[in-house]
Amino acid sequence: MRDVATRKVDVLGVLEGQGHYWLSTADESRPHAIGVSAWWNEDQLVVTTLGTSRTARNMTPGAQVVLVHGDPVDAVVIHAKVAGRTDAKDAGEIARGFKEVMGWEPGAESGWSFFRLRPTRIQAYRGYDEIEGREVMKAGRWLG
Secondary structure, three states: OOOOOHHHHHHHHHOOOOOOEEEEEEOOOEEEEEEEEEEOOOEEEEEEEOOOOOOHHHHHOEEEEEEEEEEEOOEEEEEEEEEEEEEEHOOOHHHHHHHHHOOOHHHHHHOOEEEEEEEEEEEOOOOOHHOOOEEEEEEEOOOO
């Protein structure tokens, strides 16, 4: 079993790997999930989706979302708050950074928005043996 410090290093590796996640949002009546690419930019994840989508409507400032990377054998679960939204055409530095890391430019297409997500809780575990001690961030602060 990994200790918290090792799990934190592994989670930072996942975040800095600029990967793909399942993003879950919800409105008052039902949850919704989509696959997204996410750019780790210092202390927040930046994702993009069509500005008129159900996901975008659910991601109002302050809303809670969950991102999941991996599978049950090696999972990173990130609870985050929506810190802001910017139309992709007006995103400037966010758009440049996203393009550099992810390889595509949502602002070149019509109707896309960027969302900045600040992690509040992060869990990391590899199988059922690591369920205990899985928290590496709590209340927005890294543990270990």
